[in-house]
Amino acid sequence: MEPSEQKGGGPKERFEVVLAGSGGQGLIVSAMLLCESAIREGRNVVQTQSYGIAARGGLSIAELIIDTEEIIFQQVQKPDIILALTGQAMERFAAFAEKGARVFFDTTGMTDRPGLNFLGFPFTKLAGDLNRTNAATLIALGAMVACTGMVRMDSLISAVRETFPEAAPANIEALGLGEGLVASRLREGAG
Amino acid sequence: MRLVQGNEAIARGALYAGARFYAGYPITPSSEVAEECSVVLPRMGGMYIQMEDEIASIAAVVGASLAGAKAFTATSGPGFSLMQENLGFAVMAEVPCVVVDVQRSGPSTGLATKPSQADVMQVRWGRHGDQAIIALCPASVRECFELTVQAFNFSETYRTPVVLVADEVVAHMRESLRVPEEGELAIIDRKKPSVPPSEYKPFEADEDGVAPLAAYGSPRVFHVSSSMHGPEGFSNNDPANAARKIDRIHRKLDMHRDEIVMTRSFDADDADVLVVAYGITVRASRAAAREARSKGVNAGVLQLQTLWPFADNEIRRAAAGARRVIVPEMNYAGQVAGEVQRVLGPERDIRGVNSYNGQILWPRDILETIMA
Incomplete structure (x- = not known):
């Protein structure tokens, strides 16, 4: 798991990201945090979403594109990074793993999947251990950022601080937990 | 640079343009315009009113504008349909105001959270009778801001309602936006009458086809009617007068079409x-x-x-x-x-x-x- 590089070397300049799960899991807020982080790094962003008429439950999808160039078409077409927090979300997006997208998913409610591009972690279980079930998405965000380098972790922490001034310590702890998941997976890989 | 949602940019653009009155009835996918106004307008000394429905919303907007405020509302699909009658009143009475229509999929309640661009003809012809209207259509968060400012400017310049025709995607999308500094974009206010109160005629147009508009509550007391009226604002059934009026509400936009039509x-x-x-x-x-x-x-x-x-x-x-x-x-x-x-x-x-x-x-x- 290395930070993404595009062909021809140099850091990757464009990321297309999908956060998918169930309404109420904080997917749109998470997409906004990633956008705020990228803006701090002087990059362009577009964030869109798709959802049904229920405020809680039902497939909910937040998308974002980060680019150093102008973003013309607003939707994700070739996702590089996907988060699937529910089985329904996984069904919808699993096929992109074969095309090179890295699919992060929650092993709390889903069985593990073979393949290098499927990255399963027990996000919801860990959030439960913190007694904050709603922190699962932030733990996932920490893992995704640590793994892909789509934004810098310090930018994300700064965005979290500004967005949730009062809850910042708990939220930054959740991000750190996600970052730690990736670090220990890397150690396992090396061992 | 800030991350801003399309609907938020519309609300911010309206406030930048000088809007200080919002009356509306929240409806997906336009609700964030109301939400933003409900927070920000009272802080700026403006007024936010949640009305009982969309018919009342546009009625309040027309009234507020006649009282001298830059006023607007935002709605979608079924709500826009309900607004047509009083939007026609605004055309007839030449009341500057801005209506934001965030298009969603219809007909009727339709797919409430999904986008469409199917209101184009309703925006133009949704009201009965001969009439003209201006409609602007943003493709980005930046344009949500800038075209809303422009909508108010056109509305004030030509004393006409303007519809900002957005859609669910552009309204809910977020992009990085640099909000212009005060004074960076031109802001236009309606022409005020300079004649003494006794000589003021609210529908007597200058050469540009636009009549100066006094404010209710000012010394210039005037009458506004949805019925056909003469220059002084009172009912007038004379065919020659009716022809002049209908001709003028078209001509005041036609003669300035090069400034209004932006591509x-x-x-x-x-x-x-x-x-x-x-x-x-x-x-x-x-x-x-x-x-x-x-x-x-x-x-x-x-x-x-x-x-x-x-x-x-x-x-x-x-x-x-x-x-x-x-x-x-x-x-x-x-x-x-x-x-x-x-x-x-x-x-x-x-x-x-x-x-x-x-x-x-x-x-x-x-x-x-x-x-x-």
């Missing part, structure tokens, strides 16, 4: 295939045209920032050298395609690309018709 060209000048697009569909069109160029077809996009009055001259010019014109839009009938055909004539190759199931158009949908 943007993306490689449209030398295009063999011209895509005429508006709203969020501009972005898929630009991506498709760019891809077509990489495949050897000279495609370009003409964006209609102004939907009404229609961009007849601009389309004629941009399409002069094109062998095919494509109009992608999220409606069944091709509401803008029909207008483009009217402008260019029945012999021209004009093709629609239409989506009407609540799903947006993708670059591949448009590219297919460019390359066909």
Whole structure:
């Protein structure tokens, strides 16, 4: 798991990201945090979403594109990074793993999947251990950022601080937990 | 740079333009405009009122504007339908105001959270009777801000209602936006009368076709009626007067159409295939045209920032050298395609690309018709 590089070397300049799960899991807020982080790094962003008429439950999808160039078409077409927090979300997006997208998913409610591009972690279980079930998405965000380098972790922490001034310590702890998941997976890989 | 949602940018643009009165009834996908106004307007000394429905909302907006405030409301689908009668009143009484219509998929309640571009003709003709109106259509968060400012400026300059025609995607989308500093964009206020109160006639137009507007509560007491009226504002059934009035509410926009009609060209000048697009569909069109160029077809996009009055001259010019014109839009009938055909004539190759199931158009949908 290395930070993404595009062909021809140099850091990757464009990321297309999908956060998918169930309404109420904080997917749109998470997409906004990633956008705020990228803006701090002087990059362009577009964030869109798709959802049904229920405020809680039902497939909910937040998308974002980060680019150093102008973003013309607003939707994700070739996702590089996907988060699937529910089985329904996984069904919808699993096929992109074969095309090179890295699919992060929650092993709390889903069985593990073979393949290098499927990255399963027990996000919801860990959030439960913190007694904050709603922190699962932030733990996932920490893992995704640590793994892909789509934004810098310090930018994300700064965005979290500004967005949730009062809850910042708990939220930054959740991000750190996600970052730690990736670090220990890397150690396992090396061992 | 800040991350800003389209609806938030509309609200911010309105406040930047000087709007200090909002009356509305929240409805998806426009609710964030109301939400933002409910927080910010009272802090600025303005007024936010949640009304009992959309009929009352537009009525309150018309009243507030006649009392001298820059006033607006935001709605969608069913709510926009309910506003038509009093929007017609605003046309007849020449009341400056802005109505934001964030289009969602219909008819009726339809797909409440899904986008569409099927209100184009309702915006133009939704009210009974002869009338003219201005409608602007943003394709980005930045344009949500800037075209809302422009909507107020047109509304104040020409003493007419202006509809900002957004769609669910552009309204809910977030992008990085640099909010202009105070004074960076021009802000226009309505013409005020200079004659003594005894001589003031609220519908006596200057040479530019626009009559100065006093404010209710000022020493210039005046009468406003939805019935046909003369220059002094009182009912008048004289046919010659009626003809003058109807002629003038059209002419005051016609004679300034070059200032009102705004388009943007993306490689449209030398295009063999011209895509005429508006709203969020501009972005898929630009991506498709760019891809077509990489495949050897000279495609370009003409964006209609102004939907009404229609961009007849601009389309004629941009399409002069094109062998095919494509109009992608999220409606069944091709509401803008029909207008483009009217402008260019029945012999021209004009093709629609239409989506009407609540799903947006993708670059591949448009590219297919460019390359066909």
